[in-house]
Amino acid sequence: MNKKAGILGTGSYLPKKIIDNFHFEKLMDTSDEWIKTRTGISERRVVDENETTSYLSTKAALEAMKCANLNPQEVDLIIVATATPDMIFPSTACLVQENIGAINAAAFDISVACSGFIYAMTIAKQFVENNTYKNILVIGAETLSKVLDYEDRTTAILFGDGAGAVVIGEVNEGGILSTHLGSxxxxxxxxxxxxxxxxxxxxxxxxxxxxxxxxxxxxxVYKFAVRIMGEASLKALELANLDANSIDYLIPHQANIRIIEASAKRLKLSMDKVYVNLDKYGNMSAASVPVALDEAFKQGKINKGDNIVLVGFGGGLTWGASVINWSIQGGKYE
Structure with a gap:
C-alpha cells in the first residue's frame, strides 16, 4: 500500500509586541479607518530587537511537536519556509535543529515568499510517501518588520511577524489529498x-x-492575487477529485480582506467557512497560512474528516494550494 502523508500536529508563535494602525498615523499620511477599509488590518505583531526568525520558528516547532506527541530525536527533517532568514547561511532550519535538539534531522530552508509554507508542505509530503523520512517539521516563519521601510505607506502597514509549524507524517486515513504549485x-x-x-x-x-x-x-499584486487564489484552489480540488461543494473550511493567505472575500466568492463559500485573522496579525508571508491553520484547529473550526483547502500567493510570483482531509482529533492542547 502507498503511504498517506498528513498533518500530525500544529503549533504557532506570535511576538508579544502589538502595533496598531494608530501608530502609523504618527509616521505617515494615513489613518486607522483608511487602513481597515483598504486592507482589513487593525494591528500586527512585531518582534523585539532580540527575537529572530529562528527564535519564532523554534517556539512554533516545539508546540507542533507537543501536539503530535513527538520527541526531538524522532524528527527526521526540518524545512523552514522564510523570506527573512536569520542570515544567508547557515539555514534557519539548521538553527532550529540545534535549538530543539533534533540530532537526527536533516535541515534546509526554502525561499518562496508567501507561498513558502505550501511549497514546503508539498516537499514534505513526497518524502513521507516515498518512505525517505517519517516525521518532518514544516515551519513558515517571518520577521518582516526588519525589512520594512516605515516611511512607505504601500508596504509598512501591511506586514507582521510570526511563525506557524506542522508535523507531517504517515496517517491511516485522510491526509494531504493534493497539492498544486505554480510560478x-x-x-x-x-x-x-x-x-x-x-x-x-x-x-x-x-x-x-x-x-x-x-x-x-x-x-x-492585487490583480494577480484575486485571480490566482481561486484558480489554484479549484485546480487542487480537481487533483483531489473534489469540487468546491466539498470544502468544509478554507484557510487562505492573509494578505488583504478583499482578496480573501474574492476567493471565497469564486469558490461559492460563505465567509463563515473561511478563516480570517488578518485583522490581528496583518500579512505574515510564509507564516500566515500555518498560523491560521493552528488557530482554526485550536478553536475547533477544523474537525476530523473535514476537507480543508489551504491557498496562498507570493513574490516570484508564486502560488500554491492544497486539499487536506483532516486526520487528527481536536483537544490535544492543554
Whole structure:
C-alpha cells in the first residue's frame, strides 16, 4: 500500500509586541479607518530587537511537536519556509535543529515568499510517501518588520511577524489529498527585496536607496492575487477529485480582506467557512497560512474528516494550494 502523508500536529508563535494602525498615523499620511477599509488590518505583531526568525520558528516547532506527541530525536527533517532568514547561511532550519535538539534531522530552508509554507508542505509530503523520512517539521516563519521601510505607506502597514509549524507524517486515513504549485517569473518585480544578494550586494548606495526593504507594486499584486487564489484552489480540488461543494473550511493567505472575500466568492463559500485573522496579525508571508491553520484547529473550526483547502500567493510570483482531509482529533492542547 502507498503511504498517506498528513498533518500530525500544529503549533504557532506570535511576538508579544502589538502595533496598531494608530501608530502609523504618527509616521505617515494615513489613518486607522483608511487602513481597515483598504486592507482589513487593525494591528500586527512585531518582534523585539532580540527575537529572530529562528527564535519564532523554534517556539512554533516545539508546540507542533507537543501536539503530535513527538520527541526531538524522532524528527527526521526540518524545512523552514522564510523570506527573512536569520542570515544567508547557515539555514534557519539548521538553527532550529540545534535549538530543539533534533540530532537526527536533516535541515534546509526554502525561499518562496508567501507561498513558502505550501511549497514546503508539498516537499514534505513526497518524502513521507516515498518512505525517505517519517516525521518532518514544516515551519513558515517571518520577521518582516526588519525589512520594512516605515516611511512607505504601500508596504509598512501591511506586514507582521510570526511563525506557524506542522508535523507531517504517515496517517491511516485522510491526509494531504493534493497539492498544486505554480510560478510566473514575469512578475518578479511586483514584490521583492532588490538588494542583499549577488545582483546588488550591500553597499552605501543600496542602503541609502532603501533597496534592502520590501518593494511592491500593489495594484499588480492585487490583480494577480484575486485571480490566482481561486484558480489554484479549484485546480487542487480537481487533483483531489473534489469540487468546491466539498470544502468544509478554507484557510487562505492573509494578505488583504478583499482578496480573501474574492476567493471565497469564486469558490461559492460563505465567509463563515473561511478563516480570517488578518485583522490581528496583518500579512505574515510564509507564516500566515500555518498560523491560521493552528488557530482554526485550536478553536475547533477544523474537525476530523473535514476537507480543508489551504491557498496562498507570493513574490516570484508564486502560488500554491492544497486539499487536506483532516486526520487528527481536536483537544490535544492543554
Amino acid at each position: 510566473d517569473g514575469k512578475g518578479k518585480d511586483f514584490l521583492s527585496i532588490p538588494a542583499g544578494g549577488s545582483k546588488l550586494p550591500a553597499s552605501k548606495e543600496t542602503v541609502e536607496n532603501k533597496l534592502h526593504t520590501i518593494q511592491m507594486s500593489g495594484n499588480d
